[in-house]
Amino acid sequence: MDQVSLGERELDVMTVLWTAGPGTVAEVKERLPAALAYNTVLTILRNLEAKGLVEHEVEGRVFRYCPVVTQEAVKGSAVSRLVAKFFAGSPVDAMAHLLESGSISAAELRALHEHLDARLREMESENA
Numbered sequence: 001m002d003q004v005s006l007g008e009r010e011l012d013v014m015t016v017l018w019t020a021g022p023g024t025v026a027e028v029k030e031r032l033p034a035a036l037a038y039n040t041v042l043t044i045l046r047n048l049e050a051k052g053l054v055e056h057e058v059e060g061r062v063f064r065y066c067p068v069v070t071q072e073a074v075k076g077s078a079v080s081r082l083v084a085k086f087f088a089g090s091p092v093d094a095m096a097h098l099l100e101s102g103s104i105s106a107a108e109l110r111a112l113h114e115h116l117d118a119r120l121r122e123m124e125s126e127n128a
């Protein structure tokens with residue numbers, strides 16, 4: 001997947017579609033965390049469709065929008081973009097920043113350690 005740039009409201013709309021499933025403009029509007037006008041939600045959905053992130057099906061007189069990309073794919077793209085822009089492409093620098101910022105709890109640090117160990121074992125077995 002190409003790198004995708006989503007604004008805050010676009011991400012809100014995508015999150016509604018990922019969690020609640022396909023929806024009409026009115027249904028998406030109803031589930032958004034911020035109160036937006038119907039036409040604003042419609043414009044956001046049209047923009048997302050133009051970006052190839054959602055598509056619609058015609059149901060009578062309304063369109064039902066559904067995501068074309070997974071949340072995981074968008075997460076991966078967003079993290080890659082963040083690492084590229086803020087950490088000169090270095091995941092090590094990004095992780096070091098998170099560790100040094102003090103925003104990771106001991107439990108989260110242990111979980112991260114387990115993920116790192118598992119990934120290292122995976123890579124070592126692939127190279128064996």
